[in-house]
Amino acid sequence: MKFIDSFHLLPFLDTVVSYGAAFVFGALIGAERQYRQRTAGLRTNVLVAVGAAGFVDLAQGLAGDAEAVRVISYVVSGIGFLGAGVIMKEGLNVRGLNTAATLWCSAAVGACAGVDRLAEAALLTVFVIAGNTLLRPLVNAINRIPIQTESVEATYAVSLTTGVAHAGVMRDLLEAQLETAGYPVAEIEVVERGEEQVEIVATLTSTEVKAAPLDAVVDRLSLHPDVDHATWSGNTQS
Template identity: 30%
Template sequence: MTGDLSIYEICVRMLLAVIFSGFIGFDREFKNRPAGIRTHILVCIGAAIIAMIQKEITHTALEIARNNPDFAGVIRADEARLIAQVVSGIGFLGAGTIVVTKQVVRGLTTAASLWTVAGLGLAIGMGNYRIAIVGFIGIMLVLTVLKRVINVPSLKRIEISFMHKTTTKEFIAGYFKEKDIEVKDVDFEVKKQGDNRVYTNIYTVELPRSLSYQTVVEDLSMHENMVRVQLISV
């Protein structure tokens, strides 16, 4: 029983789900993120299918109640029941894209994009095209444009382990001054490895807009006295 959804309407909704989620998935796959085109398309199609099933269940329940008034008080149709399961269930899939290493968390944006793609699928499946279109535009703007327009300065910590304290500290201080890097705080540690002393400084820094943390780590690691240079989260 197809209810109030024709085959044409079902195909249109499925096609929109594939197109919208495909664009979002392409952005994630292009940036080498854990979930790519196929994952996003499948999530959106699945959500759209569930939303359409919910519409069919609701339509069927209303038809039965209309044709059998005696059962009207018994038959119930809650349009939010299956949708609520999608909203909560997609969290498990999103969690699988989050990678937690020793000091870095990656994949949060991809997990969020999967969750919003599920929302797109629900909107398309329920036939709320205006919400789906505006939502799609908003998601694409956030993923592709927002970071270029709004640059939020953030504090990071750079852990630098080195030998030959005096000359290396002068090099680090000179590099920070040359690159206009603002040092907010410094933690110190000294360890002895054999006959050598290894000094570890953890700098809390703020970079100018034109400089990336990757560049800083690479530049500092080129110095001959460096033992280890790495970026850690605040």
């Protein structure tokens, strides 16, 4: 049997230690996530850590350190697909980024355990838990700081309403006015508003601006005889 030929007690005990460390450290990280009722909780973080340890330990046992390094690179890229599964977009808000980052760190902990770097795995676990707990009061304090409405980083949209016959000219005029004001345009969309009118919406790239310059652009557009209505809006980044 190939098992008898390939089984060696000391390397097996070394694997037991690696898996056990990955299990414990992954459980410590996952317990904090489970307590906060996150999507990826205790079991998910344990499985990620143990799985990473298993792949790396197997590669190291079969082909040495060089192969272990190659497998670690695959673990780093592969965990991204799992992290993408916990990220959800709700309107303008994105949720799950911190949970995905925690899974990524759990994989790093497992990789450290897989190559018998138990001290590094323990230290990384401490930093991950500290990042998810000790920094929370600081995040809450920063979030409570009032935002100056005249200068915020946001995605802005400038729109105007015009007749269908003037859509092409007004589209170029809108883009030219924004470019002259120093606001790069990410995209322009033309939306039909009935049979005779269209709304042209120019979405700006995320940038830091003040309200007054955009008001000036809208005022100039409103004075054009072919523009029925012009306005702008902004949504702060989450």
